[in-house]
Each structure stands twice: as C-alpha cells, then as structure tokens.
Amino acid sequence: MQRERRLRVMVAKPGLDGHDRGARIIARAFRDGGFEVIYTGLHQTPEEIVEAAIQEDVDMIGLSSLAGAHMYLFPRVVDLLKEKGADDIVVCGGGIIPEEDIPRLKEAGIKEIFTPGSPLTEIVQWVRENVKARSE
Amino acid sequence: MGDAVEKVVAGDIRAVARLIRDIDDGVPYVRETLKALYPYTGKGYVVGITGAPGVGKSTLVDQMITHLRKRDKTVGVLAVDPTSPFSGGAILGDRVRMQRHSLDEGVFIRSLATRGHFGGLTQSTRSAITVLDAMGKDYILVETVGVGQDEVDVVRNAQTTVVVVIPGMGDDIQAIKAGILEVADIFVINKANREGADKTYNELRQMIEMGRAQREEAHWIPPILKTEALFDKGTEELLEEIERHRKHLEETPGPRDQEKKRARVESELADMIKSRLIEEGLSRIREKGDFDRAVEAVLQGKEDPYSVCDELVIKILAGTR
Numbered sequence: 170m171q172r173e174r175r176l177r178v179m180v181a182k183p184g185l186d187g188h189d190r191g192a193r194i195i196a197r198a199f200r201d202g203g204f205e206v207i208y209t210g211l212h213q214t215p216e217e218i219v220e221a222a223i224q225e226d227v228d229m230i231g232l233s234s235l236a237g238a239h240m241y242l243f244p245r246v247v248d249l250l251k252e253k254g255a256d257d258i259v260v261c262g263g264g265i266i267p268e269e270d271i272p273r274l275k276e277a278g279i280k281e282i283f284t285p286g287s288p289l290t291e292i293v294q295w296v297r298e299n300v301k302a303r304s305e
Numbered sequence: 306m307g308d309a310v311e312k313v314v315a316g317d318i319r320a321v322a323r324l325i326r327d328i329d330d331g332v333p334y335v336r337e338t339l340k341a342l343y344p345y346t347g348k349g350y351v352v353g354i355t356g357a358p359g360v361g362k363s364t365l366v367d368q369m370i371t372h373l374r375k376r377d378k379t380v381g382v383l384a385v386d387p388t389s390p391f392s393g394g395a396i397l398g399d400r401v402r403m404q405r406h407s408l409d410e411g412v413f414i415r416s417l418a419t420r421g422h423f424g425g426l427t428q429s430t431r432s433a434i435t436v437l438d439a440m441g442k443d444y445i446l447v448e449t450v451g452v453g454q455d456e457v458d459v460v461r462n463a464q465t466t467v468v469v470v471i472p473g474m475g476d477d478i479q480a481i482k483a484g485i486l487e488v489a490d491i492f493v494i495n496k497a498n499r500e501g502a503d504k505t506y507n508e509l510r511q512m513i514e515m516g517r518a519q520r521e522e523a524h525w526i527p528p529i530l531k532t533e534a535l536f537d538k539g540t541e542e543l544l545e546e547i548e549r550h551r552k553h554l555e556e557t558p559g560p561r562d563q564e565k566k567r568a569r570v571e572s573e574l575a576d577m578i579k580s581r582l583i584e585e586g587l588s589r590i591r592e593k594g595d596f597d598r599a600v601e602a603v604l605q606g607k608e609d610p611y612s613v614c615d616e617l618v619i620k621i622l623a624g625t626r
Contacts, residue, residue, distance in 0.1 A: 174330050175393070175420075200394035205418050210401035220407045221400065224414055226322040255319070302330075 186236030353463030
C-alpha cells in the first residue's frame, strides 16, 4: 500500500549574513503546510547546500539571502545541482533582492523569487502548485 | 530494481538517498530491494543516541562523527525528529549541528520524520539502517528524542544504546526512568560543566545499582560518562566505552545478551508482521468497498463500530485461507 508522497524541502542560508529569522519563519510556515523541512543553518557554501540536498533527497531548495551576494550564490547552487545531475530539484530564493536582479536570477534557473512582504500562505501555495514530490 | 541494489552496495549517494525516501513513502518496490540488500548487512555497528530534547544529542553525534573519521571509519547518521500531529509537517533541524561533515564523502547524514504511521518510525528507521549498513558504513548512529514507545523501539535496534541526560534534570530522570533508562548501555551526562552534574551522577549510579539488584547476574554495568559535547570533551572516552561494549557483546555474551539479541529479532519480526498485516488487511477492505460501507453503516446508526470491525476482520482472515 503506497502512502502519500510527502514533500521534502530544504531551507538554507548561503553566504555570510547572520540573520536567519526570515528563514526560520519560512521553515515554520512550510511545516505548518505539511512539508518535511530540512533546515541547514547559517553560513552555508553552495557546495554544502547541494550535497545536503542530495543526501536528504529534497524536492526543493529555498535559499535565503539578505547580504547582497545572491547574484553569485543562487546561480552557483543551480549550476552545482546540474553538475551533480540533480537539477530536478527546484530552487527558489528569498530575502532582500532588488527588483532588477529578479529577471537575471530567473534566467539563471531560479524558479521563483520571494521578496519581503510576500505572504507566507502565498509562498506555501506556490510550492504546492509548482513543486512535485520527486519520483523516478 | 537490481540496479538499485548494485548502486546502494557500491555506495552511490543518490541511490541511497532515493531508496530511503521511497522506504519512507512506502513505495511497493522497496520490499524487494530490501530483501536483496539484507545479505549485505551485518557489518555496520549501530549505536542509538537518545535523550530528552535539548540535552545536546546532535552536538554529541557531530563530535562522534569527527572522531570516528579520524579513526578512518565511515559513518551513517539517521536523525529522527517528530512530525507535527496537526499539519503532518516536520522541521528536521538536527543536521544544522552536523553540517560541517556534509562535504565528507565518508559521512552520510539523513533526517527522518516520525510521521505517526503505525509502526512507521520503527519500520522505516530499521529499513534505513539496513540501507546504510548495506552501503558499507562502519558505524550507523541513530539519534532520536527519547520520548514515547516508538523511540524506545528505535534504540532497541541498536547494538549499543547511549542515553544522554544533563545535570539538574532531577524529576525528569524519574519520569524517563521507566522508559529509556533500562535500555541504556552507556549513560552520558552532557553539559557536565553545569551545576548539579555530581548529583545527577549519583542519582544515575543509584538507579543502576537498584537495577543490578533486581537482575540475577549483571554482565554489563552501564558506565556513566561526563561530557561537554560543545567543547569536544569526553567524546574519545565515549567512543572507547562503545568499543568496550561492542567487545563485551562479541566476546562474553552472557545469557542476558543472548536474550537481548533474541528479543531484538523477535520484536523486529513482530513489528514487520504487524505493519504488513495492517497494510494488507486495510487495503483489501478498502479495495472491495467494505470499509466505506462500514463507515456509512456506523454513520447512519445502523451498526456499531465494534460489530463491523469484528465482521471485517473475520472476513479478511477467512479470505486468507
């Protein structure tokens, strides 16, 4: 008897900024949305994030950045996933991200960007609609 | 399927990660894969680490990984956290404290949620242990919060069980006494720099003494260690004690150890049978629409749930002959 596939998502903070309040709130919202959330903590390198995402077999990685390095860090995660053949994992981003950066990030393979003020319910809904539990 | 087995045995990270996911989600093919993997198991040494939330289990596990790696041992970690009974979601945060090992190919860390299925935690954790064992990990560390029956069952699967407490728990020790204290092979008082460490030590020692008096022969007396995991104090000593216990199990298995081994196999098999029976039974009842009909009957007040339950169970059992 097959049970229902449970969505697994990773919430990760790449780079050097030390503020993870937003990330924790998102993690909590995802949990309340019924997802299994793997939280990796602060100061992660893209390599560490990708390796953890593969070991945990997540469906999505949510990256949070407030320190301005998103133009390097976010695409780097996407590229590493590609390198590892794990680019079926959806990547989204959130945090302090200037409007003009968003098109370029999307071009680089980030599926969606959430900026401050995005309602939590909307983000959870977006994940439900756009991320499918991975199966072979 | 044979492909998955080969990959797991060869240590392919993605294959292992996917298989554990499928075990957790109850995808039917995994049974056959687990059967095929079983012959490759038995080499990994399973250590359970349990204790109340906040005692520092993850930090301790993190240090254990470091020291085991220094000894050139490969390590698999299963970090179990509870599922919210309300949303069905879970925040799996134990990894945070072990994240520095994520780039080390000799370490595989996996977070598991309890999910609250019948036998869910025990069953899928046990299967995940099988996978990590088959992939060739020398040590498999299973970290779980020490509350509730499921968690106790998990540590029963371990060859060595470490129960972690902190100073000043006082009544808490009383509270967990009945549950996890008797499964402990080693006690660790973590955060031992805190006030009350000696008092906790004495309380534990007394409890061990009491336990010994009740048993005819005590082949293994659980040692009590003091650690400060955050500052990496006491980790080596803990690993030494684990080794000592392992040797003890191998070289001087007393009747009680044999019993324990037997009990482990018994409970493992009983659990497997239980969950298989329930899965099979429920799906058969649902398939034929009997379940929905029974629900309707109870809803409309035509039947009581006890009678329809009896009817359904008897019907399935009759059908199996």
